[in-house]
Amino acid sequence: MSSWIGLVARLVVGTVWVVAGALKLPDPAATVRAVRAYQLLPEAIVPTVGHLLPLVEVALGLCLLAGLLTRVAGTVSTLLLLAFVVGIAAAWARGLQIECGCFGGGGAAALDADPTAAYPWDIARDLALAAASAWLVVRPRTRLALDSLLLAPLPQPERPAR
Amino acid sequence: MTDKRTPAERVAQLRLDERNAARRRNLLVVAAVVAVIAVLVAVGLVVQGKRDNTGAPASMTPTGVTADYGVVVGKKDAAHTVVIYEDFQCPICNEFEKVTSAKVQAAIKAGDITVEYRMVSFLDRVSKNAYSSRAANAALAVLHVAGPSAFQKFHTTLFENQPEEGTAGPENSTLIDDAVKAGADRGKVSKLINEGAYDDWVTNATDAMSQHGVSGTPTAFIDGKVAGKNPADTIEALLKLIG
Numbered sequence: 001m002s003s004w005i006g007l008v009a010r011l012v013v014g015t016v017w018v019v020a021g022a023l024k025l026p027d028p029a030a031t032v033r034a035v036r037a038y039q040l041l042p043e044a045i046v047p048t049v050g051h052l053l054p055l056v057e058v059a060l061g062l063c064l065l066a067g068l069l070t071r072v073a074g075t076v077s078t079l080l081l082l083a084f085v086v087g088i089a090a091a092w093a094r095g096l097q098i099e100c101g102c103f104g105g106g107g108a109a110a111l112d113a114d115p116t117a118a119y120p121w122d123i124a125r126d127l128a129l130a131a132a133s134a135w136l137v138v139r140p141r142t143r144l145a146l147d148s149l150l151l152a153p154l155p156q157p158e159r160p161a162r
Numbered sequence: 163m164t165d166k167r168t169p170a171e172r173v174a175q176l177r178l179d180e181r182n183a184a185r186r187r188n189l190l191v192v193a194a195v196v197a198v199i200a201v202l203v204a205v206g207l208v209v210q211g212k213r214d215n216t217g218a219p220a221s222m223t224p225t226g227v228t229a230d231y232g233v234v235v236g237k238k239d240a241a242h243t244v245v246i247y248e249d250f251q252c253p254i255c256n257e258f259e260k261v262t263s264a265k266v267q268a269a270i271k272a273g274d275i276t277v278e279y280r281m282v283s284f285l286d287r288v289s290k291n292a293y294s295s296r297a298a299n300a301a302l303a304v305l306h307v308a309g310p311s312a313f314q315k316f317h318t319t320l321f322e323n324q325p326e327e328g329t330a331g332p333e334n335s336t337l338i339d340d341a342v343k344a345g346a347d348r349g350k351v352s353k354l355i356n357e358g359a360y361d362d363w364v365t366n367a368t369d370a371m372s373q374h375g376v377s378g379t380p381t382a383f384i385d386g387k388v389a390g391k392n393p394a395d396t397i398e399a400l401l402k403l404i405g
């Protein structure tokens with residue numbers, strides 16, 4: 001049963017990563033501006049992070065969809081999502097008015113009456129995805145996964161008879 | 163040396179060795195796959211870096227712009243300086259212009275304020291034909307060919323013709339016609355508009371806005387201070403200044 005839940009978690013989180021990364025890939029400059037808008041990282045590394053992020057997202061998403069290195073991918077996914085939550089919460093707390101840039105764009109918003117209205121939703125979504133990712137860290141053996149072809153199952157150690 | 167372990171202990175040891183061997187093999191597989199993915203991501207990083215030409219010197223710079231990627235309209239000795247960041251595809255900028263434009267132009271004429279327009283482009287993604295960047299390029303072409311007051315006239319026209327989000331805006335031929343109406347020479351301006359002569363410059367202007375910590379449009383500064391926390395406040399602050 002848990003291996004089926006794992007499959008669903010992989011497909012949901014994996015799809016979100018692939019879509020989020022693919023939407024950012026065509027416009028690297030926009031992703032750099034989105035990263036800069038959070039005002040958390042030193043300017044020296046902002047362009048590299050902006051260029052790297054969509055690639056990592058797509059790679060992560062493909063690994064999850066294929067069930068490749070599920071535990072590693074689940075760990076990276078959980079950490080990255082928690083980092084995003086911290087970023088959005090920090091922007092919110094400092095009163096920054098930015099678009100999260102989660103699915104492309106960002107860094108600059110066509111402002112409306114309350115640009116901060118989206119923050120709670122962004123945070124809730126990322127927390128839910130982080131929970132699904134964490135499940136895969138705890139239960140990395142899932143259905144229809146490349147891992148089951150690549151990785152040998154570990155035999156359970158025999159408990160000494162008493 | 164004799165083995166003092168019981169048969170059960172020997173089986174347990176055997177299983178443990180098996181498990182450790184399997185674990186070592188799995189770790190190798192994981193490391194190999196991680197290495198392959200890391201190489202692919204590194205290649206992608208180089209490609210993305212090459213595709214992003216932000217910060218490279220613009221191939222052409224229009225005459226009459228400031229070092230902060232602005233276009234100054236008005237008299238130098240005016241009492242107040244207003245800086246406005248706008249994107250021609252941004253709907254709230256259009257609202258902002260509708261409410262303030264006439265009064266702003268009157269205040270400029272009266273010598274009460276100078277306005278530095280910093281036109282940026284980050285909204286091509288909501289336009290079917292890149293209106294955001296084409297309009298910005300065209301506005302700079304008009305500035306280059308015909309000067310600040312023609313720029314301002316054309317700036318107003320570009321907002322009046324702003325397409326709805328997700329639709330196509332006026333084509334270059336229309337932009338050229340409107341540029342001529344604003345006072346630009348057709349031959350000169352059409353070449354600059356069709357070539358996207360100032361596209362690099364607009365990219366750098368957009369990056370400069372981000373480096374200045376301005377995260378949205380419209381944003382206005384009055385005498386160096388941010389005017390209002392949201393567009394409604396900004397309009398109020400500006401109208402209070404020039405009322």
